[in-house]
Amino acid sequence: MDTRRAGRADTAGRVAAFGLYGEDASAPDTEFLHIEDIHSRSSLHAWEIGAHTHRGLFQVVVLLEGGARVRLDDRTLELAPQGAVVVPPAVVHGFQFQPGSHGYVLTVAEAVLFDGAQAHNRPLVEGLFLAACVVDLAADAPLLGRVAALLEQLMAEFRRPQLGQTMMCVWLSRSVLLLLERRRAAVSGATGPERVRTELFARFRTLVEEHHTEHWPVPRYAAALGITESRLNRLCRRLADRSAFEVVQDRLLLEARRRLIYIAAPVSVIAYELGFQDPGYFNRFFKKLTGTTPAAFRRQARGAEE
Structure with missing residues (x-):
């Protein structure tokens, strides 16, 4: 091997x-x-x-x-x-x-x-x-x-x-x-206060890692952290220059890219595995964030490796 x-x-x-x-x-x-x-x-x-x-x-x-x-x-x-x-x-x-x-x-x-x-x-x-x-x-x-x-x-x-x-x-x-x-x-x-914010943001990232394929809405993440949605968004803007929603979407997109490259399953199967109830919605989600369809991204990524 x-x-x-x-x-x-x-x-x-x-x-x-x-x-x-x-x-x-x-x-x-x-x-x-x-x-x-x-x-x-x-x-x-x-x-x-x-x-x-x-x-x-x-x-x-x-x-x-x-x-x-x-x-x-x-x-x-x-x-x-x-x-x-x-x-x-x-x-x-x-x-x-x-x-x-x-x-x-x-x-x-x-x-x-x-x-x-x-x-x-x-x-x-x-x-x-x-x-x-x-x-x-x-x-x-x-x-x-x-x-x-x-x-x-x-x-x-x-x-x-x-x-x-x-x-x-x-x-x-x-x-x-x-x-x-x-x-x-x-x-x-x-600084000291920055470390406190860092810990809270890390807890948010851990929750995103655990639940991004479940498509939790941002208010649910905020409730799990015991803070308001607005505070969570301020925190994400400060540490990631992204909204909380964008952080979650970024993680879901990253997982989609990984699976499209490394898993040979049809796009529709990957869509369901990522928690999308409709492969068409997955296609729209992916194209909105990347400018290309999942199938086109897969062809391009695999062609680059050959």
């Missing part, structure tokens, strides 16, 4: 969902935490990690030396050394590393970061996982050194079972993520 294509889609034509790349994710572990160097897995696949997602897992790739071409959903970017890529769950991502690249891949389940005892600290790193992003560490050499040292310690701790290993790995992981969030927040200018 060509593992590079296996990362692109599974046997049913869907984007492959892994616990770790190439490994089964049928039973995700809520206590999952893993770290490895870039070389150990990428070199086995000709330094190319095909498009895939992780179910319920957050991933951070810190590149210290070398370079990489990174795919994040429908974006492709170049990652320079001394940078980090943050990948939330469900984001389709892939990497084409320069041979010999050096760095680390940290993968953690949400429960590891935000267990009951640490739930009050969620706003401290929530902003890091609002969306896939790149954190440039090159301009802050002291912080880069601390991140690299923590990852090296985490690798050493992870490889050698001993007293308190789990606790130490969790502490080190949270430290890495907090340093990355400090850097991200410093660049973006985030």
